[in-house]
Amino acid sequence: MLAAPVSVAIGAPSVALPSVAPALGVSFSATEWIISAWSLGAAVAMPLGGRIAQRWGLRTTLGVAVVTMAVGSIGAATAQNLVGVVGGRLFGGLGAGAMVICVYACIDQTLDRRGRVSALATVAVCQTTASGSGSLIGGLLTAHLGWRATMAVPAMALVALVPALRLTPGDADRGQRVDVTGAVLLSVLAAATITLLHSATADLPRAVPFGMVAVTICAATALVCHVRRHPTGFVPRDVVTAPGLLSGAVVGLTLFAGYYGVLSTAPELLARQHVSTLGIGLLLLPAAVCGIVTGPALAALWRRRRPLWQTTALLGTVTAIAALMAGWRPHPAVVATAVALATVGFAAAQVILVGRVRDLVDPADRATAAGLFNFMLYSGGSIGPALAGGLSAVSMQLALSGVAAVAMAGTVTSVLTRLRARPERSGTDRPLTSRLRR
Incomplete structure (x- = not known):
């Protein structure tokens, strides 16, 4: 129940964007910041959320995260202008990111492997169903209550907070330290990258994109140097160099980028075909059905130890085709089909990619690895809309072609790195890194 609002927070406002633009007096491409700000906040909060949960305990961190998400959404x-809306979404996204990490950590700490796979499949079903239904929810709310109501939907997570806290472990390690420098560098790198993608349509001075390029390069260089000097800091060297972790994160990032890129542009494509706001929600509802079916199916596939790289390569290709379909044949039925197809890759990234992270690192590093891995995935959720928004100023065809190129990059990564569905394990709980190095 807590996982669903994170996806509704993307799906519902995406339908409202065509209404937000004239209401606030901005272009449609500028409203893509509303989607990207949430994903960016969530991505930035995930690595930090894992460390804070270790120090404060899952229960306390979860409570603070949900309240933060609700306050930001309200x-x-x-807000009376685009800056206020984006700022609130960014703050809400910070809470959402920390909350997602707490949900995954709770699953990891309280269930065995079979239970974890089933739980991750359930979370994927909830998120993809909420994301697909979010279009209908957004359409209904926008049509009857206005676009502002869609922004407040994530605050409904407060209803599930008390029963969720009862299920959450409360153990804490007060001696756990947080590497503030590493956290800041990682956050600056993510923010600069997203801002750079948006700069083409944000009516910023020409010097700003060059400045963002410089900031991005400096932040990346400084982060690499920091990791070398502090190998056990906020970005542990053993985690980022764990065989299969970064390649899996890149694939997940491209799948998230493809899905959110298609989802964020679909309402505008349908609006140009004179489809009403409510009609947009109904047309995109089949994506929710795909979410319900995909999660359990992928969980069953993973249990059978099928080659993961073949699955993710296929999913990347399907996502790319979906983006091209929506961009070059924006018929309502085609756009709805494209969103449904992209949903499959989104669900897969959560079930089979997130689920294998714990097997790639030592038990003590699992919380940190989960935070960094999800940071990469949800960065894709910000990059997809940012790329689509930036290129949509030229044409929607170019915007969704760019999204398709990102999805195909995931396919290429899958083929070149040969991702594995699950590392072979001995009787211990440590990963057999020697078998992963091929």
């Missing part, structure tokens, strides 16, 4: 719903 702030976005009541």
Whole structure:
């Protein structure tokens, strides 16, 4: 129940974007910041959320995260300009990111492997169903209550907070330290990258994109140097160099980028075909059905130890085709089919890619690895809309072709690295890294 609002926070506002633009007096491409800000906040909070949960305990961190998400959502719903809406969404996204990490950590700490696979499949079903239904929810709310109501939907997570806290372990390690420098560098790198993608349509001075390029390069260089000097800091060297972790994260990033890129542009494509706001929600509803079916199916596939790289390569290709379909044949039925196809890759990234992270690192590093891995995935959720928004100023065909190129990059990564569905393991709980190095 807590996982669903994170996806509704993307799906519902995406339908409202065509209404937000004239209401606030901005271009449609500028409203893509509303989607990207949430994903960016969530991505930035995930690595930090894992460390804070170790120090404060899952229960406390979860409570603070949900309240933060609710406050940010209400702030976005009541803001009077685009800057206020984006700021509220960014703050809400920070809470959402920490909350997602707490959900995954709770699953990891309380269930065995079979239970974890089933639980991850359930979470994927909830998120993809909420994301697909979010279009209908957004359409209904926008049609009857206005676009501001869609921004406040994530605050509904407060209803599930008390029962969720009862299920959450409360152990804490007060001696756990947080590497503030590493956290800041990683956050700056993510923010600069997203801002750079948006700069083409944000009506910023020409010097700003060059400045963002410089900041991105400096932040990346400084982060690499920091990791070398502090191998056990916020970005542990043993985690980022774990065989299969970064390649899996890149593939997941491209699948998230493809899905959110298609989802964020679909309402505008349908609006140009004179489809009503409510009609947009109904047309995109089949994506929710795909989410319900895909999660359990992928969990069953993973249990059978099928080659993961073949699956992710296929999913990347399907996502790329979906983006091209939506961009070059924007018929309502085609756009709806494209969103449904892209949903499959989104669900797969959560079930089979997130689920294998714990097998790639030592038990003590699992919380940190989960945070960094999900940071990469949700960065894709920000990069997809940012890329689509930036290129949509030229044409929607070019925007979705760019999204398709990102998805195909995931396919190429899958083929070149030969991802494995699950590392072979001995009787211990440590990963057999020697078998992973091929």
